[in-house]
Amino acid sequence: DTGVSQDPRHKITKRGQNVTFRCDPISEHNRLYWYRQTLGQGPEFLTYFQNEAQLEKSRLLSDRFSAERPKGSFSTLEIQRTEQGDSAMYLCASSSFSLDTQYFGPGTRLTVL
Amino acid sequence: GQQLNQSPQSMFIQEGEDVSMNCTSSSIFNTWLWYKQDPGEGPVLLIALYKAGELTSNGRLTAQFGITRKDSFLNISASIPSDVGIYFCAGQLKSAGNNRKLIWGLGTSLAVNP
Numbered sequence: 001d002t003g004v005s006q007d008p009r010h011k012i013t014k015r016g017q018n019v020t021f022r023c024d025p026i027s028e029h030n031r032l033y034w035y036r037q038t039l040g041q042g043p044e045f046l047t048y049f050q051n052e053a054q055l056e057k058s059r060l061l062s063d064r065f066s067a068e069r070p071k072g073s074f075s076t077l078e079i080q081r082t083e084q085g086d087s088a089m090y091l092c093a094s095s096s097f098s099l100d101t102q103y104f105g106p107g108t109r110l111t112v113l
Numbered sequence: 114g115q116q117l118n119q120s121p122q123s124m125f126i127q128e129g130e131d132v133s134m135n136c137t138s139s140s141i142f143n144t145w146l147w148y149k150q151d152p153g154e155g156p157v158l159l160i161a162l163y164k165a166g167e168l169t170s171n172g173r174l175t176a177q178f179g180i181t182r183k184d185s186f187l188n189i190s191a192s193i194p195s196d197v198g199i200y201f202c203a204g205q206l207k208s209a210g211n212n213r214k215l216i217w218g219l220g221t222s223l224a225v226n227p
Binding site: 004006031033040041042043044045048055056058089091093095100101102103104105106107109 | 116144146148153154155156157158161201203205213214215217218219220
């Protein structure tokens with residue numbers, strides 16, 4: 001399978017704990033996106049990388065959220081001091097520079113107790 | 114945040130019927146995308162549209178990019194039970210620079226009665 005993969009698929013944590021999610025994009029894609037989705041809503045943009053450079057961040061991305069893509073391949077999204085309001089599906093997508101059509105991974109479902 | 118106007122919000126149809134849903138925006142888009150999402154999964158790309166007026170088919174699915182660049186529709190013909198799910202439209206703004214994010218509708222929930 002050469003699609004976008006995300007790990008873990010599910011994460012349950014207690015409020016105040018830190019969590020980290022990983023995304024592996026489609027191998028030839030140099031753009032990578034993180035979105036957050038809550039029930040009944042479409043995905044909300046969080047941040048976007050072109051290669052290793054983080055080019056855009058949403059105002060939704062508070063200082064408790066940080067994303068990295070150190071070698072321009074996989075990316076991690078870390079949430080520090082989780083709050084119950086962080087409970088959501090976190091989606092990763094990737095695209096190529098030429099076509100920029102975003103393909104999504106299966107998501108990581110975060111539940112903060 | 115900015116959202117697209119997607120309608121209808123939900124549909125309940127009989128197997129074999131045709132389905133139509135659409136999205137409108139006050140902004141001009143340079144790309145329209147249609148995705149299907151099953152519960153607990155990520156959105157799966159159905160059709161991508163890149164030019165105003167473009168009409169594209171993918172099996173029983175047909176989508177069009179409106180000539181004003183502010184709307185798109187998706188049709189599903191001869192629906193089957195596995196068409197059940199939530200359908201999202203998404204648009205990419207026509208703008209320069211680093212803005213690559215997608216703007217999303219709220220989804221159309223489709224139920225198909227066998």
